[in-house]
Amino acid sequence: MNTTDRPALDVRGLRITLPGTARPVLDGVDLTVAAGETVALVGESGSGKSLTSRSALCLLPPGAVTEGSVLVDGEDVLTLDADRLRALRTGTVAMVFQDPRAAINPLRRIGDFLTESVCLTRTMTAAQARARAVELLEAVGLDATALAKYPSQVSGGMLQRVMIAAALMGDPTLLLADEPTTALDVTTQAEVIALLGRLRERFGTGLLFVTHDLDLAAAISDRVYVMYAGRIAESGPAREIFAHPRHPYTAALLASTPRMEGPAGRLAAIDGQPPDLRAELPGCAFAARCVLATEVCDLRAPAPISAPGRPDHQAACHHSDRLEGSAVDV
Secondary structure (H helix, E strand, O other), rough: OOOOOOEEEEEEEEEEEOOOOOOOEEEEEEEEOOOOEEEEEEOOOOOOOOHHHHHOOOOOOOOEEEEEEEEEEEEEEHHHHHHHHHHHHHEEEEEEOOHHHHHHOOOOOHHHHHOOOOOOOOOOHHHHHHHHHHHHHOOOOOHHHHHHHHHHHOHHHHHHHHHHHHHOOOOOOEEEEEOOOOOOHHHHHHHHHHHHEEEEHHHEEEEEEEEHHHHHHHHHOEEEEEEEEOOOEEEEEEEHHHHHHHHHHHHHHHOOOOOOOOOOOOOOOOOOOOOOOOOOOOOOHHHOOOOOOOOOHHHHOOOOEEEEEEEEEOOOOOOOHHHHHOOOOO
């Protein structure tokens, strides 16, 4: 567990370029997760959320060229050799994937899945690993009987709990959750979200929660990063971002979120498509879809600017001063 003041995750100037693209798929991403903090990374599909989270494990596509740094508990994973990277993936950082049935071998018992990595790396003896697995199963609301079961013998919600327990086996400093509730029903989603919150407090783990669900992000996170086309559009405390968005993309996402108390009529939508990776992008990535866009938006990419009196709330927008109202006002 991280016992220092250094962040669990500190991403600085991360650029990732893939073969056949005219611009980076991640373009200068800055992101921090403190120890014991929950940070949500939100945006449309294809915005770069999953790639950003997987960079903390150095799980990058073939041919990827990187710039910048990705520090996990003080170590830059982009510079580690294979042995050190393997050790980091075993203990320091872990991931909860979107679909647990695709991540767990259906031919192995759940007990084998939980204990295999720590036994192979000799982090724990078999007896210690089993005791730790039972402890974590109980922490996620299951019991020791799950150890002898196969994945097909439990529900999707229970299997996602197993995934969370497996991610905590090595007592990680950083936990990555890549849309871990998408395949679950609403009731089970709420249970898993509450569980992640309790586990974060109990184990002091930094949590990066990747989602496209803004209400979910608001419920679980301390801070939020809004990503669009491989860039961070807005970042800051969750409460401030959702009450007073300062980027047109954030405001548009909030306006297009279904709400029981929302106005009658057709739900708002964001017209257009995200920019093509085969085309260069000298200006703001959202300019072609933005109602506030002017000539400068097409010519020059905006730098993050802090909100007046709120230095930790930043938006990369040339016209952020025009979005001082609430999401409803926008």
